[in-house]
Amino acid sequence: ETGVTQSPTHLIKTRGQQVTLRCSSQSGHNTVSWYQQALGQGPQFIFQYYREEENGRGNFPPRFSGLQFPNYSSELNVNALELDDSALYLCASSYDRALDTQYFGPGTRLTVL
Amino acid sequence: EDQVTQSPEALRLQEGESSSLNCSYTVSGLRGLFWYRQDPGKGPEFLFTLYSAGEEKEKERLKATLTKKESFLHITAPKPEDSATYLCAVQAYDNTGKLIFGQGTTLQVKP
Numbered sequence: 001e002t003g004v005t006q007s008p009t010h011l012i013k014t015r016g017q018q019v020t021l022r023c024s025s026q027s028g029h030n031t032v033s034w035y036q037q038a039l040g041q042g043p044q045f046i047f048q049y050y051r052e053e054e055n056g057r058g059n060f061p062p063r064f065s066g067l068q069f070p071n072y073s074s075e076l077n078v079n080a081l082e083l084d085d086s087a088l089y090l091c092a093s094s095y096d097r098a099l100d101t102q103y104f105g106p107g108t109r110l111t112v113l
Numbered sequence: 114e115d116q117v118t119q120s121p122e123a124l125r126l127q128e129g130e131s132s133s134l135n136c137s138y139t140v141s142g143l144r145g146l147f148w149y150r151q152d153p154g155k156g157p158e159f160l161f162t163l164y165s166a167g168e169e170k171e172k173e174r175l176k177a178t179l180t181k182k183e184s185f186l187h188i189t190a191p192k193p194e195d196s197a198t199y200l201c202a203v204q205a206y207d208n209t210g211k212l213i214f215g216q217g218t219t220l221q222v223k224p
Contacts, residue, residue, distance in 0.1 A: 042214030056209025104156030
C-alpha cells in the first residue's frame with residue numbers, strides 16, 4: 001500500500017470528449033508526476049508538478065494539462081480525446097522531487113471509443 | 114536521444130532457475146537508474162535506484178548491478194510470486210523530474 005490513490009479506476013469516453021483524472025498523493029509529498037502507459041509498453045512521462053507549479057513536461061500536446069492543489073491532490077485533464085489516448089494513466093508522488101522515494105498509484109484505465 | 118531498451122521482452126523460468134534481465138540505456142548524463150516491479154492492473158512498485166557504475170543493490174532474491182551502458186537485474190532461485198513485469202528507467206541530469214522507461218520484461222515463474 002503506497003498511500004497514493006487515483007480515481008476513477010476505469011473510465012470510458014468517446015472521441016472528442018474531455019476527461020479529468022484525479023490523484024491523491026501520499027501525505028507530505030509535494031511533488032506529483034503523471035505518466036501514460038499504453039498496453040505492453042513502459043510508462044511515458046507527461047509532466048511533473050512541484051509545489052503547485054509545472055516543473056517539467058514530456059512530449060505531450062497542450063490538450064494534456066494538469067493542476068496540483070495545496071492539499072497535494074492533483075488532476076490530469078485531457079481535452080479533445082483521441083483513440084490513441086486509451087491507456088493506463090499513472091500518478092506518482094514524492095517529496096521534493098526525489099524520485100527514489102517516488103510511489104505510484106494504481107492507475108486509471110481510460111478507454112476512448 | 115535518451116533511450117532505454119530491455120531484454121528479453123518475456124522470460125519463462127522454472128521455480129529455482131536463476132536468470133538475469135538486461136537494461137541497456139543511452140542518456141546524456143545519468144543521474145540515476147531505477148528498477149520497478151509491476152503486477153497486472155497495478156502501478157509500478159519501486160525496487161532499486163543505482164547511481165554510479167559498479168554499484169550493486171540487493172533485496173531478497175533480486176540483485177541489481179550497473180555499468181556505464183547497462184544494468185542487470187539478477188534473480189536467484191525465483192519463486193512463482195516473483196512473476197511480474199520488471200521495468201527499468203533512467204533519470205538524466207535535467208530539472209524535469211522525467212523518468213524514461215523501457216518497455217519492460219515480463220517474467221513468469223512456473224512451480
